[in-house]
Amino acid sequence: MTLFLQTTLNGLMLGGIYALAAVGFSLIFGVIGIVNLTHGVFVIAGAYLALLFYTELGLDPLLSMLPVGALLFAVGWVYQRTIIDWAISRASVEASLVVTFGMAMILRNLLQLWFGPDVQTITPFYSFFSISLGPFRVDMVRLVALGSSMVLLLGLTLLLARTHFGRAMRAVAQQPLAAALSGLNVKRIHAMTFGVSAALAGASGAIIGIVQPFSAASEVAWTLNAFMVVVLGGVGSPAGALVGGLLLGLINSYTAQYFGPALTQAAMFLVLVLMLLLRPTGLLGNPYGESR
Amino acid sequence: MNRLVILLLTAVAAVLVAVLPMLVGPYYIRVLQIFFFSAGLGVAWNILGGYAGYWSFGHTVSIGIGAFTAAWLGMIFGAGSGPWSMVLPVIAGALLSGLFALVIAYPLLRLRGTYFAIAMLGVSQVVAELVNNVSIFQGGIGVFLPSPVPSGMPVERFYYYIFAVVLSLLLLISWWVKRSRFGYALLAIREDEDTAMMLGVPTERYKMAAFVLSAVMVGLLGAIYGYSLGYFTTYSVFRLDWSLNMIVFCLIGGIGTLMGPVIGAALILFLTQVLLGGFLDLHLMITGALVVAVILIMPGGILRTRWRLPGRKPARGGAE
Incomplete structure (x- = not known):
């Protein structure tokens, strides 16, 4: 029983990160349809x-979420204004799928050239702490990561619900x-929208850096995770991303615990395919209505 | 182009393909062999993705099933040697991958657009992981296939001719599909599935047929590719990059055209293998840049673009 609960706990914490990494994807899908x-x-x-911020300036990854987010906001803005807009106006919304795919190949290659193909991790001082809650153990980094994810998701929810910009979106x-x-x-x-999405993705990247090893090649996995989160939870809302992310985290950690870590991908995709067939709108439905 | 020109071109191409191995070195024969294989993949993907408009992001699953089926048969029944020993396993590989497609077709083809694409990606990942991790499939430790190359013949030349013949066969099938009632029905499905259904096109049945046909073609190529490797593990045949390359070839050459995939494959392979063979770490970027450029400059691919001489007024609408 303890094992089961511990697995659940791990899954939920992982899921919080999945949710944050996916929410921007979900936003673009919901607002622009791309x-x-x-x-x-x-x-x-x-x-x-x-x-880079950590090794060069000694800036804590959690603090560096701000400059990283700001930088990626600019990147996302420019990206939409140029490539994405050209693709939609010259070809079609479907063609934008291919263009973003081609851009992903170019950018992954650039990251590989700049940073090398090796797997990296960020290890701030709290990396090796863990807290005991009764019989359960919680890694400090994961808790911090989950906390920051929740804060950012809540912030996005408020932005969408309360501000003029959110209403416009x-x-x-x-x-x-x-x-x-x-x-x-x-x-x-x-x-x-693209800017906000890229900023959130970048912030989630800063958190992922302290929780998991990463390399340029792992971008594929994060795109797919985002897609799965959206399919599980529903398009376009932070709540949908949260539900989908937590579910994906649970699937991941139960499979790793009870069937072996080699099968997590297979289990995640199996659930994805079943979900597409049984409830294509996601668990929370599509809050943006019938537009697509 | 009239019929005579096409016939003449085909004859020239056939003669060229037949004599080329006598003229170039082994490395280029191998590059050409990969080109025939890749173009074949593109032609097969094009049946479902180009004609019917159902983009699969996981077609490599059929390569894997084809290759592994051939190897399993060899292990169970004991494989002979010589070129004829590969006929049965290769056919079995093609058929089994078709059968697999038939099983998953019914649920999956109810999805459309991006959802179908990603579901196929999911299927290919799940099958790959099962083959890799369930021990009776032996994907993790790898499987062997005996060499069917007749003694005295260079290996690369043997597979060169086999892949050349298979590619011509696939092109013939694709050509037949395109100008048949079946092909027109697929085009109707691509343009507007609901309307096609309303007008009495049996969309469900035709989509399944296209899916299975495409899978059989890829399975055939996959099984032969398995032979050409001799020894392979899960991830040498279930390769995500192939799933994507098939799409890229079609996109660059022209989706839904007969020769588009062949031209796309020729261009990409020429760029990556011949021109920039020494810059392995740039291949991804070149392919990506080519994809982006083609979509932005000529969204229909090379064959769909209306080429015109500079200075002339564009025909209405310009490039499609």
Whole structure:
């Protein structure tokens, strides 16, 4: 029983990180309707930037989430304004899938050239602490990571629900044309959405850097994780990302514990395929309605 | 182009393919062999992804099933040697991968667009991990296939001719599909599935047929590829990058065209293997850049672009 609960606990903590890493992907999917296959690169780029800040300036990864997020916000903004916008206007929304895929290949290659192909980790001083809660053990880093994920997700929820910008984003997601007619600058909202998404991905990368080893090649896994989280939870909302992320974390840790760590990918994909077949809108449905 | 020109071109190509191994060194014969194999993959993917519009991101699952089936048969029944010994295992590999496609087709083909693409990716990952981790499949430790190359013949030349013949066969099938009632139905499904269904096209059955046909073709290539490797483990045949390369070849050459995948494969392989063979760490970037550039400059691929002389007024709409 203790083992089961400990596994559950580990799964939930992992899931919090999955949720944060996926929420930006979900936002772009929901607001612009694009499957951004570059998302994993943003996550890994965040991790590398946090590593740079840590080794060069001694900045704690949790603090470096701010500059990393700001940098990636700019990258996301420019990316949408140039490549993504060109792809949509010249070809189609489907073509943007391929373009983001091609960009992911280019960027992964660049990361490999800059940082080398080796697996990296960030190890701040609290890396090796763990707390005991009765019979359970909780790694300090994972707890910190989970806490920061929750804070950021809550922040995004408030942004979407309470601010003018959040309302504008939801309006564009529902009806781009009507939103434009009401005086919203749809292109600007799209660029902002991409920026926010990339910033969140970068911040999650900084956290992932202290929890898990990473390399440029792991961007594929993070893009796929994001996709799975969205399929499990539903498109476009922080709550959906949280539900999907926690579920994915649980699936991952139960499989690793009871069937062996080699089968986690298979189990995750099996659940993904079943989910697509049984409930394609995700557990929480699609809060942005029938637009897609 | 009229029929005579096409016939003439085909004849020239056939003669060229036949005599080329006498003229170039072993390395280039091997590159050409990989080219035939890759182009074949593209042609097979194109049946489902290009004609029917169902993009699969996990087609490598059929390569794996084809290759492993051939190897398992060899291990169970004891394989002979000589070129004829590979006929039965290769056919079995193609059929089993078709059978597998038939089983997963019914649930998966209800998904559309990105969801189908990613579900296929999921399927290929699940099958790869099962083959790798369930010990009776032996994917983790690897499997052997005896060499069917007749004595006295260089290995690369043997597979060169086999892949050349198989590619011509696949092109013939693709050509037939494209101009048949079946092919037109697939195009209708790609353009608007609901309307096609309403107009009486049996969409469900045709989609399944395209899926299975495509899987059989890839399985065939996969089984022969398994032979050409001789010894392989799970991840030498269940390769994610191939799943993606098939799409890239079609995209660059022109999705849904007969020769598009062949041209795309030729371009990519020329760039990565011949021109930049020494810069292995840049291949990913080159392929990616080519994909992005093609989508932005000529979204229909090379064959779909209306080429015109500079200075002339564009025909209406310009490039599609």
